[in-house]
Structure formats: structure tokens, C-alpha cells
Amino acid sequence: MAEQKKLIGVIGASNATAEGLLVAEEVGRLIAGAGAALVCGGLGGVMAAAARGCAEAGGDVVGILPGPTATDANAHITFAIPTNMGHARNIIIAHTAQSLVAIEGEYGTLSEIAISLKLNKPVFVLRPQYEIDDVTVVATAAEAVTMAVAAIK
Numbered sequence: 001m002a003e004q005k006k007l008i009g010v011i012g013a014s015n016a017t018a019e020g021l022l023v024a025e026e027v028g029r030l031i032a033g034a035g036a037a038l039v040c041g042g043l044g045g046v047m048a049a050a051a052r053g054c055a056e057a058g059g060d061v062v063g064i065l066p067g068p069t070a071t072d073a074n075a076h077i078t079f080a081i082p083t084n085m086g087h088a089r090n091i092i093i094a095h096t097a098q099s100l101v102a103i104e105g106e107y108g109t110l111s112e113i114a115i116s117l118k119l120n121k122p123v124f125v126l127r128p129q130y131e132i133d134d135v136t137v138v139a140t141a142a143e144a145v146t147m148a149v150a151a152i153k
Helices: 019-031 046-056 087-096 107-118 143-149
Strands: 007-012 037-040 061-065 079-082 099-103 121-127
Touching: 007 019, 007 046, 007 087, 007 107, 007 143, 019 037, 019 046, 019 099, 019 143, 037 046, 037 087, 046 061, 061 087, 087 107, 099 107, 099 143, 107 121, 121 143
Parallel strands: 007 037, 007 099, 037 061, 061 079, 099 121
Antiparallel strands: none
């Protein structure tokens, strides 16, 4: 049986800053380079930028979509999973990812972080918008991905 790829979640702002989008794209490229797969919400902002970076580097991207159709996914999603669950799909993202990288973020990102921490999943945060106990704040995309990969047992 082939070894399964590590699953790293990338979560963050759907209305990210230009710098946040660049960081997300770099995180995606680095995830692909590490031989891992990227899990995200499948839509725009940080999700689309990370997916683009990962896909362009030859990696696989799983999009856990809030709506009922796979056609809602951004163009860089390899595997689109429509849930028709709205924000409740954040729970699926947290359960699916083995570790997570958060970039900027809003209330949806906060919910994913909280669920991930409740599940004892490591969360590495770039460009944090909020101060959150039990996350690891990192300075660079490389640091985030290296730590996210290493945290998976």
C-alpha cells in the first residue's frame, strides 16, 4: 500500500491583503514541494492563492466547498468536495487537515482555528489578525510549512 500524502490545511481571509495573497501562494508552492496535499475551503482569497501556488508546483489541492456544486470551486482545485453545509464545512476542513496554516483571517478562520485546536491539531499563523492562545505564530511561509509538515506524525 502506498504511503498517503500528508494533508496540510490552509485557512484564511477570503478578502486578504495583497501581501497575504502572496504569502498564501508561497505556502501553497512549499506544500507541493514538501510532497504534501493542500486542504482548503476551495473558494477565493487565501484559499485561491494557496491553491494556485500548490497546483502550479504540481501539488494536489482538496477543496471542501460550502455549497452544493463542485463548479463553485476555484480553478486550482484538484478534488472539489461540495458539502452544501455552508460555514459548517469549516469543521470538515479542521478534521481533514493534519496540521493547519492560517493566513490573516476573519471569523470563519477563527472558527477553523478553534475547532482545530479543540481536535489537538497544530495551527501555525502568518500575519495574525487576532491574538489566540495555543497557536504558533511564524514569520515566513517557509517556517510555517516546515513546521506544519514536521508536526504531522
